[in-house]
Each structure stands twice: as C-alpha cells, then as structure tokens.
Amino acid sequence: xxxxxxxxxxxxxxxxxxxxxxxxxxxxxxxxxxxxxxxxxxxxxxxxxxxxxxxxxxxxxxxxxxxxxxxxxxxxxxxxxxxxxxxxxxxxxxxxxxxxxxxxxxxxxxxxxxxxxxxxxxxxxxxxxxxxxxxxxxxxxxxxxxxxxxxxxxxxxxxxxxxxxxxxxxxxxxxxxxxxxxxxxxxxxxxxxxxxxxxxxxxxxxxxxxxxxxxxxxxxxxxxxxxxxxxxxxxxxxxxxxxxxxxxxxxxxxxxxxxxxxxxxxxxxxxxxxxxxxxxxxxxxxxxxxxxxxxxxxxxxxxxxxxxxxxxxxxxxxxxxxxxxxxxxxxxxxxxxxxxxxxxxxxxxxxxxxxxxxxxxxxxxxxxxxxxxxxxxxxxxxxxxxxxxxxxxxxxxxxxxxxxxxxxxxxxxxxxxxxxxxxxxxxxxxxxxxxxxxxxxxxxxxxxxxxx
Numbered sequence: 439x440x441x442x443x444x445x446x447x448x449x450x451x452x453x454x455x456x457x458x459x460x461x462x463x464x465x466x467x468x469x470x471x472x473x474x475x476x477x478x479x480x481x482x483x484x485x486x487x488x489x490x491x492x493x494x495x496x497x498x499x500x501x502x503x504x505x506x507x508x509x510x511x512x513x514x515x516x517x518x519x520x521x522x523x524x525x526x527x528x529x530x531x532x533x534x535x536x537x538x539x540x541x542x543x544x545x546x547x548x549x550x551x552x553x554x555x556x557x558x559x560x561x562x563x564x565x566x567x568x569x570x571x572x573x574x575x576x577x578x579x580x581x582x583x584x585x586x587x588x589x590x591x592x593x594x595x596x597x598x599x600x601x602x603x604x605x606x607x608x609x610x611x612x613x614x615x616x617x618x619x620x621x622x623x624x625x626x627x628x629x630x631x632x633x634x635x636x637x638x639x640x641x642x643x644x645x646x647x648x649x650x651x652x653x654x655x656x657x658x659x660x661x662x663x664x665x666x667x668x669x670x671x672x673x674x675x676x677x678x679x680x681x682x683x684x685x686x687x688x689x690x691x692x693x694x695x696x697x698x699x700x701x702x703x704x705x706x707x708x709x710x711x712x713x714x715x716x717x718x719x720x721x722x723x724x725x726x727x728x729x730x731x732x733x734x735x736x737x738x739x740x741x742x743x744x745x746x747x748x749x750x751x752x753x754x755x756x757x758x759x760x761x762x763x764x765x766x767x768x769x770x771x772x773x774x775x776x777x778x779x780x781x782x783x784x785x786x787x788x789x790x791x792x793x794x795x796x797x798x799x800x801x802x803x804x805x806x807x808x809x810x811x812x813x814x815x816x817x818x819x820x821x822x823x824x825x826x827x828x829x830x831x832x833x834x835x836x837x838x839x840x841x842x843x844x845x846x847x848x849x850x851x852x853x854x855x856x857x858x859x860x861x862x863x864x865x866x867x868x869x870x871x872x873x874x875x876x877x878x879x880x881x882x883x884x885x886x887x888x889x890x
Contacts, residue, residue, distance in 0.1 A: 439463065439801055442504045442529070444490035444520045445511035446473045448766055449535060449560060452786045453508060456794055458482050460881040465499045490520045493527065502528035506555075506800065508793060510535040518552055525553035531800065533793060537561055537676060558792055560785040565680035567788055568762050571781050572685065572735050574649075575663045575760040576656040578642075578780035581813045583824040584853040584872040590620075590646050590813065590822055594780055597639045599659050607633030615654050616860045617647035620850040620876040621820050628819045630846050630876055644815055644822075646850040646874055648858045666690060666735035666760055670728065672719035672749050673740035674701050677764070677785065679708060681737065686711050693728060695719040720745055722752060735760040743767050750779055772817060787814065798823075798883050809883060810872070822850070825873045825885050833889055839863030846878035847888040 439462045443450050446468035458464045458481045465484040468474055474485035488495035490511060501507055507524040509517035514536050521532035533556045536542050545557040570580040579592040595602055601609060606619055621644040622629045622637070629635065637643065645652060656662040669685055671678050674696030682692045682705075692712040696702050702716045717724045719740065730736065736753035738746035743765045750763040762781040765771045774782050791813055798809035811824035827834065833841055838849060838861055852859040853872040859865055867873060867885070875888055882888065 439506070439797070440500070440504045441465070441797070442467065442496075442499050442501050442507045442524070444468075444507065444509045444517075445535075446470065446477055447510065447512060448786045449510045449789050450508075451477065452790045453510070453793055454483050455481050456790050457797060460794075460797075462797065465504075467495060467499050491516055491523065493523060496520075496524060496527055504529045506531045506533065506797065508533045508535075510789075514538050514541050518554075521554055522552050531555040533558060533796065535560060535789070539676065539679065556793075556796060558789055560789040561676040562680045563788040563792060564677050564764070564783060564785040565684060567783055568677075568681055568737060568781075569684045569688075571762060572666045572669060572690070572737075572760065573688065574652075575666055575735065576661050577652075581811075581822065583811055583822075583851070583874050587648065587853055587856065588646060588851050588858060588872075588874060589649055589652055590644055590815075590850075590874070591652050592642060592644050592780075592815070593661070595637055595639055595641045595643060596661075599637075599639065599661075601659065602637050602639050602641075604637065605633065606631055606635050606637070613658055615647070615658065616651045616858075617645050617655055618848075618850050618860050619643050620646050620822070620848050621815055623816045628816050628878070630820070630848050630878060642816070644820075644876075646822075646876075647860065663759060668733050669693070669735045669737065670695070670725075670730060670733040670758075672736075672738045672746070673764075674698070674705050674714070675739060675741065678737075678739045679705065681739070682709050682712050693733075695724070695728065719749055725749075725752070725756075730758065731756050733758050735762065737762045737764075739764050743770050747774055747777075747779070750774075751777065754778070790814075798881075801883055815876075819878065821877050821880060821882065823875050823877065823882055825875060827867060827869050827871045827873060827885065830869055831886065833886065834867050834869060837864050837866055842890040843888055844879075844890055848876045849888075850874045850876050 441462050442465045443454050444467045446466050454464050467486050467490045471487045486499040501524050507529045509520040517534040521534045524532050536557045542559045577591040581590040622631050623642040668691045671694045674694050685692050695715045697718050702714050705714045736758040738749045746763050750761050753761050763779050765782050766784050795812040808826050813822045849861050851874040
C-alpha cells in the first residue's frame with residue numbers, strides 16, 4: 439500500500455514509523471531536510487523535501503499514484519488544502535488532521551466537498567480518552583470496542599489485591615465475574631497469559647469485559663473509586679478546552695490554571711461554568727492556594743513534558759487520588775510509568791491508533807473480517823484489535839477449542855447482537871460478530887491471520 443504523509447512533526451513521524459513497520463510504502467514530505475534525513479536513518483521510508491501544498495512536490499512524491507495521503511502539518515488550512523490537491527492529482531483517499539474546534543465542528547458539512555475520507559482531531563480524541571478515566575478513575579487506561587459495549591481496562595495490582603496468587607483458570611469459579619485478563623506486564627516482561635498464569639502484586643493487567651463486570655471486579659478488589667467531581671487542569675490549550683467542555687457537561691467542577699492572560703480570557707468566554715486561574719501551574723504556592731489537596735483529579739496538559747511530570751509528582755505527594763499526565767516523548771513516557779504515574783497519555787499515540795485502524799481496514803476491505811479498531815497496549819508491545827466478521831469462512835461456526843490459534847494470540851471477547859460473550863472452548867465465531875483479539879504480533883489485518 440502506497441502512503442504519502444505530509445508533515446514530519448510528532449504525529450507524522452509516529453505514523454511513518456508505525457505504518458512503515460507494517461510493510462506500507464511510506465513517503466514523507468516536509469520542508470526540513472534535517473528532519474527528513476533523521477527519518478531516513480531511523481526507518482524505511484522515502485522522503486521528498488519541499489512544500490506539501492505544491493503540486494510539483496506532491497507529484498515528485500507520487501501522490502497521483504498513492505492509495506492514501508495523510509496531511510498532518512502544523513496548520514489545519516494547509517492540511518485541508520493538501521488533501522484537496524492530492525485528490526485532484528489522483529490520490530485514492532485522504533486524511534487531514536484538523537485541530538481548530540470551529541473547523542472540527544463543521545467537518546461533516548465540508549468532508550464531501552473537500553473529498554476527505556477522514557478528519558482526525560488529536561486534541562479531541564485525547565480529551566475523550568482522559569474523560570473516560572476520570573469517569574471511571576479506578577482504571578489507569580480505558581479503551582472501548584463495539585461502540586462502547588466492551589471496555590479494555592488497564593489496572594495495577596497491589597499487595598492487597600484478592601486475585602493475586604490465583605491461577606486465571608480459577609478466577610471465574612471463585613468470583614463469578616465474566617471478564618478475561620488478556621495481557622500482563624510484569625517488570626519488563628509482557629505476557630498474553632493462559633489459564634495456568636498466576637498473578638502477582640505489581641502486575642499491570644489488561645481486562646476485557648462489559649462496564650458492569652469491570653465495576654464488579656473493582657468492588658471485589660476494593661479498588662472502586664467514584665467518578666471525579668472536582669478536577670484541576672494545568673494548561674489551557676485545546677485539549678484542556680475539549681476536556682473541560684466534556685467534564686462540565688457531566689456535572690463536574692473544573693478549574694483550569696493557564697499562564698497566558700489572553701488565553702485565560704478566551705477560556706472564560708468559551709467555558710463560563712469553569713473556574714479559570716491566571717498563573718503558572720508549576721508554582722506550588724499557587725496550587726496550594728487553589729486547594730490542590732481537595733481535587734479528586736489532577737490533569738497536566740501543558741506543552742512541556744517535564745513540567746507535566748513534575749506537577750504530577752507534586753500532586754501525588756499531596757495525595758490527589760487520580761492523576762493524568764500528558765507526555766509526548768516516548769522515552770519519558772516509559773520512565774514516567776516506572777515513577778508510579780498510572781495514567782500517561784499522548785495525543786500522537788491516540789491519533790496514530792485511529793489512522794492505523796483505518797489503514798488496516800483499507801488494506802483488507804475485500805477480506806472476510808475488517809479491522810475496525812486498533813489500540814497499542816503496554817508501550818506498543820501488544821495490540822488489541824476489533825474485527826467485524828462480514829462473511830462465512832472456514833473458521834466460523836467451529837468451537838474455539840477446535841481452532842488452533844498461533845502462539846501469543848487470544849480471542850478476548852465476542853459481541854453478538856449486543857450481547858457480550860467472554861469466550862470459552864465451546865463458543866464459536868459467527869457472521870456479524872464483533873471480535874476482540876489481543877496479539878503480540880504487529881500488523882494483523884484479518885482474523886484468519888491468528889489461525890495456524
């Protein structure tokens with residue numbers, strides 16, 4: 439599949455890395471020759487230096503023959519123009535990154551005229567991810583499948599957890615909770631566990647189940663925390679705006695600390711129900727004055743990873759029950775997890791997951807089961823994928839115990855006519871099912887890929 443990415447910023451670079459590792463032919467367009475030189479040294483991509491809005495530059499990158507063009511430069515207008523030009527030149531499909539809340543809200547009106555296949559708003563997607571963990575703060579991360587019917591939740595097991603020391607095969611018998619533990623991180627090791635696997639304190643586990651069953655699990659382990667009511671947000675950028683809007687609509691109290699006075703005035707107009715504080719959120723005295731210790735949740739969304747980490751550590755020291763830290767640098771992201779920060783988020787990761795899912799579905803549009811959703815778990819070492827079975831195949835209608843799955847692949851959940859099935863050996867896969875698969879392999883495109 440031939441893909442052209444216009445803009446080698448954080449999102450463009452992440453996408454190039456992810457898609458080139460999936461055997462796509464990726465060409466990067468950027469005005470910075472230094473960035474492109476670094477990209478060529480780091481991954482298997484072609485590069486064209488120049489302005490992505492130039493027809494000559496796009497032709498040089500073979501946009502007319504591309505299956506997909508993804509525009510993720512720093513400006514929305516440039517991205518929309520690049521996509522329109524790419525379609526005029528003959529590109530089959532286009533995706534634009536659109537960040538401005540006004541544009542994003544009107545994309546349904548303009549998508550057809552602009553010949554866009556998809557518009558992705560990284561800040562909105564990130565805000566939605568953060569709001570999920572603030573609604574359900576017992577979880578470190580929550581991903582959703584099958585239109586929200588199934589949740590994949592990341593949890594850290596403590597010394598007090600009642601399920602440590604219990605083999606996974608005995609969990610249902612003992613506690614009657616319909617869930618599947620489908621991935622475990624223990625130190626630097628990652629496992630897709632079988633029934634004999636025994637959990638230990640300190641394990642980071644991923645559970646697939648319905649929301650109701652996950653609530654039962656948290657009550658069982660005495661780790662159930664109620665929805666956050668008072669949220670303090672550090673940084674008043676676009677993510678903070680989208681997140682505040684969502685939290686206020688849910689009846690939460692929101693306090694935003696922003697350093698730029700003009701932006702504070704904007705936020706006051708946009709979010710009249712929020713409390714907006716003009717000040718530097720790295721100032722501990724200011725946080726004390728604003729009663730940080732009374733916050734149920736503390737979210738750091740400034741543009742500086744290091745500032746976000748330091749503020750989060752301070753909030754943890756002050757006993758804030760739920761802390762969400764935005765970190766874009768992957769090296770720092772791994773380090774923060776080791777510091778005990780459970781909810782670490784990144785806009786570029788969210789965007790890359792959305793677009794990767796779209797690319798996989800494109801590549802397999804003629805297959806028997808389409809990829810609808812892709813999430814990277816445990817630092818990208820494991821993938822969780824949602825498939826929709828479109829037609830009868832050699833694996834439909836056969837009990838799972840009679841299907842031979844490749845090692846390190848697991849059918850985690852089946853959604854059939856709205857009903858959630860945590861699969862056992864007698865369950866079958868049927869046409870119309872949404873199937874959630876967890877895999878250590880990268881680049882799965884069809885359910886048949888997990889069978890031997």
